[in-house]
Amino acid sequence: MIQIKSLNFSFKKGNPILSDLDMTLQPGRTYGLFGLNGAGKSTLLNLMSGMLFPESGQCEVLGSPTKERLPETMSEIFVVPEQFDLPGITPQEYIDLHAPFYPAFDREEMDRLCEEFVLESGTKLLSEHSLGQRKKFLISFALATNARILLMDEPTNGLDIPSKSRFRKVMASASTEERCTVISTHQVRDLEAMIDRFTVLHMGVVIFDHTIESILETLSIVTTHLPETTESIYHEEILGGTKVLKAREPDDPDSPIDLEFLFSAVIEKSDKLNPLFQNGATS
Amino acid sequence: MNYSENRPIYLQISDYFCSQILSKKWKAGERIPSVREIAVRMEVNPNTAIRAFHDLQNEGILENRRGVGYFVTGDAYPKVRELKRREFIREKLPGFFRDMKQLGFSCSELEELYRKHHER
Numbered sequence: 001m002i003q004i005k006s007l008n009f010s011f012k013k014g015n016p017i018l019s020d021l022d023m024t025l026q027p028g029r030t031y032g033l034f035g036l037n038g039a040g041k042s043t044l045l046n047l048m049s050g051m052l053f054p055e056s057g058q059c060e061v062l063g064s065p066t067k068e069r070l071p072e073t074m075s076e077i078f079v080v081p082e083q084f085d086l087p088g089i090t091p092q093e094y095i096d097l098h099a100p101f102y103p104a105f106d107r108e109e110m111d112r113l114c115e116e117f118v119l120e121s122g123t124k125l126l127s128e129h130s131l132g133q134r135k136k137f138l139i140s141f142a143l144a145t146n147a148r149i150l151l152m153d154e155p156t157n158g159l160d161i162p163s164k165s166r167f168r169k170v171m172a173s174a175s176t177e178e179r180c181t182v183i184s185t186h187q188v189r190d191l192e193a194m195i196d197r198f199t200v201l202h203m204g205v206v207i208f209d210h211t212i213e214s215i216l217e218t219l220s221i222v223t224t225h226l227p228e229t230t231e232s233i234y235h236e237e238i239l240g241g242t243k244v245l246k247a248r249e250p251d252d253p254d255s256p257i258d259l260e261f262l263f264s265a266v267i268e269k270s271d272k273l274n275p276l277f278q279n280g281a282t283s
Numbered sequence: 284m285n286y287s288e289n290r291p292i293y294l295q296i297s298d299y300f301c302s303q304i305l306s307k308k309w310k311a312g313e314r315i316p317s318v319r320e321i322a323v324r325m326e327v328n329p330n331t332a333i334r335a336f337h338d339l340q341n342e343g344i345l346e347n348r349r350g351v352g353y354f355v356t357g358d359a360y361p362k363v364r365e366l367k368r369r370e371f372i373r374e375k376l377p378g379f380f381r382d383m384k385q386l387g388f389s390c391s392e393l394e395e396l397y398r399k400h401h402e403r
Contacts, residue, residue: 175330
């Protein structure tokens with residue numbers, strides 16, 4: 001669905017943000033895109049949506065390079081940025097103005113989502129809504145476009161506590177076989193259950209990209225008092241023992257994968273983790 | 284939705300299904316909510332939710348009627364009970380026995396406590 005080949009990008013010469021990055025994103029998946037501050041997550045999303053152009057290499061969405069910004073490609077991509085302003089028009093005016101760019105836009109769905117998020121329709125201008133309100137409006141609009149590619153940068157930032165739960169419900173109902181969603185975030189706990197693919201961007205490349213299912217099958221996290229007896233790949237001291245990440249053995253019980261812990265392990269030990277997966281860095 | 288950190292989410296969804304069956308809220312032959320309904324209710328990705336459906340289907344507890352949905356099988360109740368009994372022995376008892384030994388409880392003492400607990 002999204003094909004990225006040997007992509008290079010830098011804002012300043014000699015200071016590459018993304019270098020020789022390869023990545024294939026499939027439909028029917030929700031990717032959690034993780035990385036340290038400045039890893040280039042937002043840049044990557046901007047390249048995927050055609051807002052930035054690759055220095056070299058390719059970024060194709062549904063078979064066309066995004067830098068060409070073909071209308072038929074653009075109508076299948078929607079971006080919810082981390083921070084954004086909306087114009088001084090009413091929600092209804094915004095919908096009337098922007099919906100025609102998305103042939104599959106569903107007005108009933110838009111109404112349903114606004115209701116779910118308890119958004120006021122009224123005459124209040126979007127520019128006067130709070131960040132959280134604007135974000136809920138844009139998320140609703142994004143889903144109602146029925147665009148097959150949904151790119152979201154920190155979607156839960158600015159949402160109040162009940163809205164985070166509503167966001168998860170809305171995303172669960174919006175995830176279909178045809179749609180590919182990429183969520184870039186540091187809020188692992190907010191979104192842990194929503195993603196089914198864990199993708200880590202580090203030093204300009206994707207160093208880890210696996211489905212949650214294959215992670216559960218391949219790795220195991222145990223807490224032990226005897227770390228030296230365990231084939232540890234990565235460990236952290238915690239209250240009551242040592243938390244160890246190791247290759248899963250046939251007898252190991254199903255252990256939940258703490259994504260924050262896994263993230264730290266990936267940043268430090270991706271070279272040791274990837275060989276455990278059948279298809280190297282991607283599975 | 285609050286999940287325990289100690290158990291994979293798809294297993295917590297299976298646990299929920301099993302408790303619905305053990306408490307007879309879901310009866311033999313009844314249709315249960317769809318994958319999507321469960322995903323929305325539990326706030327999880329449908330690919331995670333579907334794993335719980337598949338696992339219980341493999342155990343003969345749920346059956347999938349194509350195009351209609353998932354149903355509770357005729358002998359789901361005894362099967363869930365047996366499954367949960369084995370799980371209890373495997374997952375709960377070792378820790379319990381360890382504490383019991385450490386705190387010096389004898390089996391007869393426990394029997395007494397067990398009886399009193401259920402008399403109330």
